[in-house]
Amino acid sequence: xxxxxxxxxxxxxxxxxxxxxxxxxxxxxxxxxxxxxxxxxxxxxxxxxxxxxxxxxxxxxxxxxxxxxxxxxxxxxxxxxxxxxxxxxxxxxxxxxxxxxxxxxxxxxxxxxxxxxxxxxxxxxxxxxxxxxxxxxxxxxxxxxxxxxxxxxxxxxxxxxxxxxxxxxxxxxxxxxxxxxxxxxxxxxxxxxxxxxxxxxxxxxxxxxxxxxxxxxxxxxxxxxxxxxxxxxxxxxxxxxxxxxxxxxxxxxxxxxxxxxxxxxxxxxxxxxxxxxxxxxxxxxxxxxxxxxxxxxxxxxxxxxxxxxxxxxxxxxxxxxxxxxxxxxxxxxxxxxxxxxxxxxxxxxxxxxxxxxxxxxxxxxxxxxxxxxxxxxxxxxxxxxxxxxxxxxxxxxxxxxxxxxxxxxxxxxxxxxxxxxxxxxxxxxxxxxxxxxxxxxxxxxxxxxxxxxxxxxxxxxxxxxxxxxxxxxxxxxxxxxxxxxxxxxxxxxxxxxxxxxxxxxxxxxxxxxxxxxxxxxxxxxxxxxxxxxxxxxxxxxxxxxxxxxxxxxxxxxxxxxxx
Amino acid sequence: xxxxxxxxxxxxxxxxxxxxxxxxxxxxxxxxxxxxxxxxxxxxxxxxxxxxxxxxxxxxxxxxxxxxxxxxxxxxxxxxxxxxxxxxxxxxxxxxxxxxxxxxxxxxxxxxxxxxxxxxxxxxxxxxxxxxxxxxxxxxxxxxxxxxxxxxxxxxxxxxxxxxxxxxxxxxxxxxxxxxxxxxxxxxxxxxxxxxxxxxxxxxxxxxxxxxxxxxxxxxxxxxxxxxxxxxxxxxxxxxxxxxxxxxxxxxxxxxxxxxxxxxxxxxxxxxxxxxxxxxxxxxxxxxxxxxxxxxxxxxxxxxxxx
Numbered sequence: 001x002x003x004x005x006x007x008x009x010x011x012x013x014x015x016x017x018x019x020x021x022x023x024x025x026x027x028x029x030x031x032x033x034x035x036x037x038x039x040x041x042x043x044x045x046x047x048x049x050x051x052x053x054x055x056x057x058x059x060x061x062x063x064x065x066x067x068x069x070x071x072x073x074x075x076x077x078x079x080x081x082x083x084x085x086x087x088x089x090x091x092x093x094x095x096x097x098x099x100x101x102x103x104x105x106x107x108x109x110x111x112x113x114x115x116x117x118x119x120x121x122x123x124x125x126x127x128x129x130x131x132x133x134x135x136x137x138x139x140x141x142x143x144x145x146x147x148x149x150x151x152x153x154x155x156x157x158x159x160x161x162x163x164x165x166x167x168x169x170x171x172x173x174x175x176x177x178x179x180x181x182x183x184x185x186x187x188x189x190x191x192x193x194x195x196x197x198x199x200x201x202x203x204x205x206x207x208x209x210x211x212x213x214x215x216x217x218x219x220x221x222x223x224x225x226x227x228x229x230x231x232x233x234x235x236x237x238x239x240x241x242x243x244x245x246x247x248x249x250x251x252x253x254x255x256x257x258x259x260x261x262x263x264x265x266x267x268x269x270x271x272x273x274x275x276x277x278x279x280x281x282x283x284x285x286x287x288x289x290x291x292x293x294x295x296x297x298x299x300x301x302x303x304x305x306x307x308x309x310x311x312x313x314x315x316x317x318x319x320x321x322x323x324x325x326x327x328x329x330x331x332x333x334x335x336x337x338x339x340x341x342x343x344x345x346x347x348x349x350x351x352x353x354x355x356x357x358x359x360x361x362x363x364x365x366x367x368x369x370x371x372x373x374x375x376x377x378x379x380x381x382x383x384x385x386x387x388x389x390x391x392x393x394x395x396x397x398x399x400x401x402x403x404x405x406x407x408x409x410x411x412x413x414x415x416x417x418x419x420x421x422x423x424x425x426x427x428x429x430x431x432x433x434x435x436x437x438x439x440x441x442x443x444x445x446x447x448x449x450x451x452x453x454x455x456x457x458x459x460x461x462x463x464x465x466x467x468x469x470x471x472x473x474x475x476x477x478x479x480x481x482x483x484x485x486x487x488x489x490x491x492x493x494x495x496x497x498x499x500x501x502x503x504x505x506x507x508x509x510x511x512x513x514x515x516x517x518x519x520x521x522x523x524x525x526x527x528x529x530x531x532x533x534x535x536x537x538x539x540x541x542x543x544x545x546x547x548x549x550x551x552x553x554x555x556x557x558x559x560x561x562x563x
Numbered sequence: 564x565x566x567x568x569x570x571x572x573x574x575x576x577x578x579x580x581x582x583x584x585x586x587x588x589x590x591x592x593x594x595x596x597x598x599x600x601x602x603x604x605x606x607x608x609x610x611x612x613x614x615x616x617x618x619x620x621x622x623x624x625x626x627x628x629x630x631x632x633x634x635x636x637x638x639x640x641x642x643x644x645x646x647x648x649x650x651x652x653x654x655x656x657x658x659x660x661x662x663x664x665x666x667x668x669x670x671x672x673x674x675x676x677x678x679x680x681x682x683x684x685x686x687x688x689x690x691x692x693x694x695x696x697x698x699x700x701x702x703x704x705x706x707x708x709x710x711x712x713x714x715x716x717x718x719x720x721x722x723x724x725x726x727x728x729x730x731x732x733x734x735x736x737x738x739x740x741x742x743x744x745x746x747x748x749x750x751x752x753x754x755x756x757x758x759x760x761x762x763x764x765x766x767x768x769x770x771x772x773x774x775x776x777x778x779x780x781x782x783x784x785x786x787x788x789x790x791x792x793x794x795x796x797x798x799x800x801x802x803x804x805x806x807x808x809x810x811x812x813x814x815x816x817x818x819x820x821x822x823x824x825x826x827x828x829x830x831x832x833x834x835x836x837x838x839x840x841x842x843x844x845x846x847x848x849x850x851x852x853x854x855x856x857x858x859x860x861x862x863x864x865x866x867x868x869x870x
C-alpha cells in the first residue's frame with residue numbers, strides 16, 4: 001500500500017501521528033496489517049464503519065435483553081428471570097439502546113457521510129474523531145463490565161434518585177452506569193464539536209450553508225443540541241458519582257438534598273436527547289424520499305427551519321416527563337404548552353415528506369419502504385406524544401405501557417426506521433455491494449409486523465392500567481393475552497433482525513459489483529467511487545445548487561443557481 | 564374558565580379530554596396515512612414513469628397548514644389548562660382526609676380525623692371527594708388508582724396532595740407507578756369504597772384496641788411476637804409496641820389481602836410468609852427468622868387472631 005504522510009509541510013499542521021493519505025482502497029480486515037490500521041485509524045470512513053459495527057454489536061445485546069424481557073412477561077407469574085435480574089435487564093436494555101445503539105448508529109452514518117456530502121476529504125479534527133469513538137466504545141465496555149463486578153445497574157435507564165443512591169442500590173452497577181455514560185457523553189460532545197467545525201470550515205468551494213444536503217443540515221443543528229445537552233447530563237452524573245463515592249447528598253432528601261433535582265438534570269438532557277436521536281433520522285428521510293420520488297424535497301426551507309425550531313423548543317419541554325411529580329399548576333401548564341408547540345414544526349415536516357411523494361415517480365426500494373414505515377409510525381408516535389403533553393391525560397397514562405408504546409414508536413418507528421433507511425441507502429456506497437432486495441423485504445415485513453403488533457397493543461395495555469417496569473403482573477382481564485401477543489410480536493422483530501444480519505453477512509462476502517451512483521442520486525457522496533478511496537475526492541463537480549449531481553446529469557434543466 | 568360542573572368527576576373530565584384528543588388525532592392520522600397511500604398508488608413509477616417535473620414546494624400550502632396546526636394546538640392548550648385547574652384544585656391550607664406513605668413495598672395509611680392507622684388495606688367512603696396527602700419513607704413511589712383519580716408521585720422530603728372520588732361501593736385496583744426497586748411489581752393497591760355508614764363501622768372497628776381471644780396458642784404467639792423482636796418493626800395498637808418501620812398489624816385479621824395486595828390473607832399464606840419471607844416476596848425488608856413449626860403455629864394463631 002502506498003502511503004503519503006502529512007508531515008511537516010510549510011504552513012500546515014505537524015501531525016504527531018502519521019495519518020495515511022492514499023488514493024488506494026481502505027485497508028481490508030483480511031489483509032495482513034489491516035486490523036492494526038483500523039484500530040489506529042483516524043479516517044472518517046473507517047471510524048464511521050466502526051461506529052456502525054459498535055451499534056450493531058450492542059443492538060444484538062440490547063435485542064437479546066428485550067427478548068428476555070418479553071419472555072418473562074409472556075404470561076402472569078412467569079419465572080424466567082428473578083426480580084433482581086429482570087430489573088437489571090430492563091435497565092441495561094434502555095441504556096444500551098439509547099446510548100450504545102441509536103447514538104453510535106447515527107453518529108456513524110454522519111461521521112461517514114457528512115464529509116463526503118460537503119465535498120471534504122475528512123472531518124475537521126480526525127484525531128478527536130477517533131477519540132470520540134473510542135470514548136463511546138470504552139463507556140459501553142465499562143457499562144457491561146458491571147455484570148462481572150457484582151451486578152448491572154437496576155434503577156432504570158433514567159436512574160432516579162434516591163433509588164440509585166447507595167442506600168437503595170448497594171451494588172456497583174450504578175457506579176458503572178455513571179462512569180460509562182460520562183465517557184460516552186464526552187465522546188458525544190467531541191463528535192458534536194467535530195460536526196460543527198466540519199460543516200462550518202470544510203465545505204467545498206461554492207457550497208453555501210443554505211445549500212447543504214438536509215441530512216448534513218440536521219446533523220449540524222443536532223450538534224448544537226448535543227453541545228448543550230450532554231454537559232448537563234455529565235454534570236448530573238458527576239454529582240451522583242460524588243454522592244455515591246464521597247458521601248455527598250445532592251440527591252438525598254434524608255440529608256437535605258433533593259430527589260427532584262436529579263430529574264431536572266436528567267430530563268434537561270433527556271428531552272433534547274429525544275430530538276438528538278430523531279433529527280438525524282429526519283435528515284435521512286429527507287434524503288431518501290426525494291431520491292426515490294425523483295424530485296426535490298417539498299419545501300427545503302421549511303424542513304430546514306422547522307429543525308431549528310424543534311431544536312430550540314426542545315430545551316423548554318423537559319418537565320413534561322415530570323407531570324406526575326406534583327409541580328405547581330403554573331409549571332405544568334407552561335410545560336404542557338411548550339411541549340404541544342413542538343408538534344407544529346414536527347407536523348410541518350411530515351407534511352413536507354408526504355408532499356414530496358406527490359407528483360413524483362416513486363421507486364419502491366428498501367430505503368423507501370423504511371421511509372414510508374417511518375412516516376406512518378412516527379406520525380403515530382408523535383400524536384401519542386401530544387397526548388402525553390396534555391397534562392391531565394399524562395397523569396393517567398404516564399409510567400404505564402402506554403408510555404412504553406409511545407417511546408418505542410418514537411425511537412423505533414422514528415429513529416431506527418430512519419437509520420435502517422440510511423443503511424440500505426448508503427450500504428452500496430460504504431461497501432461497493434448492494435444489500436439483497438429480497439432479504440430486505442423479508443427484514444422489512446417481519447420487523448414492521450412484529451413492531452406494530454408489540455407496540456400498538458401496548459398502548460391498550462397501558463390504558464387498561466398495566467404499569468411499566470414490572471417483572472410480573474396480576475392476571476387481570478386481557479392483560480395476559482395482550483402480553484402474549486406483544487411477546488409474539490417481539491419474535492417477529494427478532495426474526496426480521498436475523499434476516500437483516502444475514503443480509504449484511506452474505507452481501508459482504510460477495511464481489512463488489514455496484515456502480516458509483518446506483519440510485520441515480522444528486523448529492524456529492526455519489527460523485528466518488530464505491531467505496532470511496534482514502535482520499536475522498538480528487539476533483540469535485542461544480543456546485544451551484546443543492547443538487548450538484550442533478551446539474552451535471554441534466555445540463556439542459558439545472559436547478560436554480562444559489563451562488 | 565369553563566363553569567364548574569359539580570357532577571363531573573376528575574376521572575370523567577380527563578376521560579372526556581382523552582376522547583376529544585382521540586377524535587382529533589385519529590383524523591390527523593387518517594389524513595396522513597390516506598395521502599401517503601394515495602400518492603404511493605398514484606405516483607408509482609409504473610404509472611408515472613420518467614423524470615417528473617422538479618417542483619420545489621408551495622409556501623401557500625405550508626403556511627395554511629401551519630395555521631391549521633396552530634389553531635388545533637391552541638384549542639387543546641386551552642382545554643388542557645382549564646382541566647389542570649379543575650383536576651388539581653388544592654386549597655391553600657389543605658386538610659387531607661388521609662395520609663398515605665409509600666414504603667418499599669407497602670402502603671402506610673393514616674386517617675387524619677379519626678386517628679385510625681392501617682397498612683395496605685385502604686377504605687374510603689363513597690360519594691365524597693377525598694383529599695389525600697402522599698408521602699414517601701424511602702424512594703419515589705407513585706399512587707395511582709385509575710378509576711378514582713389521576714396518579715401522583717410520592718417524593719421523599721415532599722408532601723403531595725391528590726383528590727380521589729368513588730361514586731359506587733366496590734373494590735378499586737391500583738398500583739405503584741414509579742419504579743421503586745426489586746418488588747415494584749408487587750406494590751399494588753386495593754381501595755375498598757364503602758357507603759358512609761359501612762365506612763364508619765369499619766373505621767370504628769379499626770380504632771378499637773385488639774381483644775385477646777384468650778386462646779392459649781394466641782397468648783403464646785403474642786409472647787413470641789414480643790420475644791422474637793417482631794415488635795422492633797411492627798406496631799399493634801393497644802399494646803406497648805409502637806414501632807412503625809414495618810406495617811402496623813392492628814386488626815391484621817380483618818384485612819382480606821396482605822403484602823400490598825400480593826397474597827390472600829389466610830393461614831396458609833401467612834405461615835408461608837413467616838416461614839421464609841424471601842421465598843414469597845423476594846427482596847422484601849422482612850428478615851428470615853427461621854421459626855420452628857410450633858412457633859409458626861403460635862404466631863399464625865396470634866396474627867390471624869388480631870380481628
